[in-house]
Amino acid sequence: MSILKICNVNYSYDGSKKTLKNICAEFDKGKIYAILGPSGCGKTTLLSLLGGLDEPSDGQVLFQGEDISRKGLAWHRKNNVAFIFQSYNLIDYMTPAENVALTSKLTPLPILERLGLTKEEARRNVLKLSGGQQQRVAIARALASDASVILADEPTGNLDEDTADEITKILKECAHQMNKCVIIVTHSNDLAKQADVIFRLKKNELFVAS
Amino acid sequence: MSFIIRSYLYCKRQRFKTFILFLILTLIAAFMLTGIAVRDAANKGTANVRTSIGGKLELNLDTEGHMGSGEQTEWGTTYCYNGDFITQDIVDAISKVDGVVYYNTEETGGYYGAGVNFKYLPAEYGLSYTPYGESSSYTVTLSSEKCKDFQSGKYKLVSGRHITPNDKYACLISKELADYNKLSVGDKVKMYSLDSDSQASFEIVGIFDGTEGSQGNALTVDQIPANCGYLDCASVYDIFKDIDDEGYSQLTIYVKDPVNIQNIYNKISALPELKGKTLKLSIDTDEIDAVSTPLTSLQKLVNTTIIIIAIVSVIILTILLSIWIRGRKKEIGVLLSIGKSKYNIIMQIFTETLFVAVISFAASVPLSFYLSNNLTIFFIAKVTAKTPDLNIHIDTAYMLPLYLIGILLIAVSVIASSWTIVRLHPKDILTKIS
Numbered sequence: 001m002s003i004l005k006i007c008n009v010n011y012s013y014d015g016s017k018k019t020l021k022n023i024c025a026e027f028d029k030g031k032i033y034a035i036l037g038p039s040g041c042g043k044t045t046l047l048s049l050l051g052g053l054d055e056p057s058d059g060q061v062l063f064q065g066e067d068i069s070r071k072g073l074a075w076h077r078k079n080n081v082a083f084i085f086q087s088y089n090l091i092d093y094m095t096p097a098e099n100v101a102l103t104s105k106l107t108p109l110p111i112l113e114r115l116g117l118t119k120e121e122a123r124r125n126v127l128k129l130s131g132g133q134q135q136r137v138a139i140a141r142a143l144a145s146d147a148s149v150i151l152a153d154e155p156t157g158n159l160d161e162d163t164a165d166e167i168t169k170i171l172k173e174c175a176h177q178m179n180k181c182v183i184i185v186t187h188s189n190d191l192a193k194q195a196d197v198i199f200r201l202k203k204n205e206l207f208v209a210s
Numbered sequence: 211m212s213f214i215i216r217s218y219l220y221c222k223r224q225r226f227k228t229f230i231l232f233l234i235l236t237l238i239a240a241f242m243l244t245g246i247a248v249r250d251a252a253n254k255g256t257a258n259v260r261t262s263i264g265g266k267l268e269l270n271l272d273t274e275g276h277m278g279s280g281e282q283t284e285w286g287t288t289y290c291y292n293g294d295f296i297t298q299d300i301v302d303a304i305s306k307v308d309g310v311v312y313y314n315t316e317e318t319g320g321y322y323g324a325g326v327n328f329k330y331l332p333a334e335y336g337l338s339y340t341p342y343g344e345s346s347s348y349t350v351t352l353s354s355e356k357c358k359d360f361q362s363g364k365y366k367l368v369s370g371r372h373i374t375p376n377d378k379y380a381c382l383i384s385k386e387l388a389d390y391n392k393l394s395v396g397d398k399v400k401m402y403s404l405d406s407d408s409q410a411s412f413e414i415v416g417i418f419d420g421t422e423g424s425q426g427n428a429l430t431v432d433q434i435p436a437n438c439g440y441l442d443c444a445s446v447y448d449i450f451k452d453i454d455d456e457g458y459s460q461l462t463i464y465v466k467d468p469v470n471i472q473n474i475y476n477k478i479s480a481l482p483e484l485k486g487k488t489l490k491l492s493i494d495t496d497e498i499d500a501v502s503t504p505l506t507s508l509q510k511l512v513n514t515t516i517i518i519i520a521i522v523s524v525i526i527l528t529i530l531l532s533i534w535i536r537g538r539k540k541e542i543g544v545l546l547s548i549g550k551s552k553y554n555i556i557m558q559i560f561t562e563t564l565f566v567a568v569i570s571f572a573a574s575v576p577l578s579f580y581l582s583n584n585l586t587i588f589f590i591a592k593v594t595a596k597t598p599d600l601n602i603h604i605d606t607a608y609m610l611p612l613y614l615i616g617i618l619l620i621a622v623s624v625i626a627s628s629w630t631i632v633r634l635h636p637k638d639i640l641t642k643i644s
Binding site: 051073074076077079082083089094098101102 | 211216219220223224540541543544545546547548549550551635636637
């Protein structure tokens with residue numbers, strides 16, 4: 001059974017023009033998925049629906065076969081999914097270790113060290129870290145939550161090419177070595193090429209590209 | 211990570227905001243604490259006034275409709291009260307009522323006497339109707355200490371003692387009259403009463419002052435306060451027993467607990483000795499009102515001020531927290547995205563404010579010492595020209611109401627300012643905030 005499934009989902013703002021039309025897709029553990037599409041095509045909206053940040057107008061989002069609205073969207077966000085954002089979205093008055101501890105009762109240092117941050121960097125204010133380091137902290141926070149699904153919204157969008165490659169490598173590790181289901185929303189073909197499955201959003205509909 | 215740890219980290223790292231909040235909360239707490247202290251002092255002051263002054267009931271003759279039809283004399287028509295007087299039976303029955311602590315009668319001009327072995331301070335005209343010269347008036351009382359001029363502080367006993375209900379042929383005279391005749395406590399003064407056509411000897415049991423300088427241009431000796439003294443009831447009753455033994459025309463009844471005065475009034479009214487008698491019983495609160503009215507006004511003013519401080523505090527806190535919460539949209543969005551509930555986020559903001567408040571409220575105590583003195587002067591000036599005797603101090607017992615009121619105000623402010631959080635949709639983290 002797929003870990004996350006989206007069935008016949010429609011979405012529109014204020015009941016007007018549909019942003020998403022009859023979307024169906026399945027996502028499995030151990031794979032990395034990319035959702036490609038031009039700006040404004042509804043990629044982020046789709047990610048919101050998968051992560052329980054919003055509800056579809058019609059259709060269902062299922063986690064392990066159960067509609068995520070049954071236990072509540074906040075419960076789904078807390079226990080099943082973790083987000084990685086383009087702008088990292090770390091809490092600025094906390095250290096990397098504290099940011100990671102937000103989602104975990106485990107000691108955050110080993111997770112941060114595994115992602116390449118030193119102990120000293122882990123205790124620094126997050127704003128004093130580079131963009132790449134901040135994104136690693138965001139990934140560490142996602143991993144610390146022990147969620148099965150990682151939802152990444154343009155995770156390399158603000159990073160230089162080398163750092164973007166490193167982050168992509170980490171995300172692939174998350175999927176292939178840690179058996180997570182990683183879903184990346186991007187308009188970068190280079191990043192999409194690293195995915196096991198590529199979806200394309202076109203005219204509000206989702207197609208499997210490869 | 212719990213909201214308590216997040217609150218602690220926020221307060222620790224956002225030092226400037228924490229300091230601003232600390233200053234505002236300290237100021238609010240200091241005003242609140244001062245208000246509580248002044249209010250408590252006014253409450254205690256009012257209670258002290260009531261217990262120290264006590265309550266009073268007045269029993270008087272009901273003259274309305276009981277003055278007869280008038281009698282034609284050489285001076286014109288004279289009316290004479292033909293109703294009931296306050297007899298000793300009535301006085302005895304009243305004295306036994308539970309809650310009555312004392313009673314007194316004070317009949318100004320109850321006795322007129324001419325000096326047989328002493329002289330009065332002279333007046334403008336020495337009109338003499340008796341063989342011993344002019345007569346002066348005496349107040350007949352059971353207890354001179356309870357008489358209005360002594361109670362008000364106008365007269366003060368300078369030697370000897372007051373007249374008590376057990377005295378017979380005792381008198382109080384003024385210091386001026388005593389000095390004028392070289393009399394002292396223990397001496398006897400002999401007086402002639404034209405009404406009874408008899409002489410009586412009174413022992414001077416006390417001398418009082420307070421009459422000085424009130425002589426003026428008196429036409430008769432009894433218009434000079436220094437010539438007017440006090441006599442006991444028993445002797446006057448004895449002197450006039452063959453002419454008139456009707457009783458007292460006025461009785462002041464003192465009760466221990468003024469709060470219970472209505473109950474005592476009802477009990478006295480129901481006494482069989484008073485049934486059908488042409489007597490009027492009334493509650494006299496003039497004295498208490500005179501002293502306690504400024505304190506009551508002070509209480510009202512302070513209560514209003516406390517309410518205003520509370521409302522202004524909530525407004526200031528709400529505005530400040532609202533501005534800060536708007537600046538924390540990203541943080542709130544992140545917390546929502548990791549599954550924290552809105553309630554959990556609001557509790558974090560409440561706890562942050564509470565952490566600062568706990569320290570601020572304690573720090574407000576020294577400031578309150580300063581404020582209490584200045585604000586009290588301001589409050590008192592608003593309600594009375596006189597300075598009531600208020601003992602204002604910042605008690606540690608006031609901290610509990612301060613913390614309770616403070617926590618309530620903070621809760622209201624946080625709830626009001628959390629509108630931004632309640633409105634924020636989790637999806638915004640991916641659109642507006644990103």
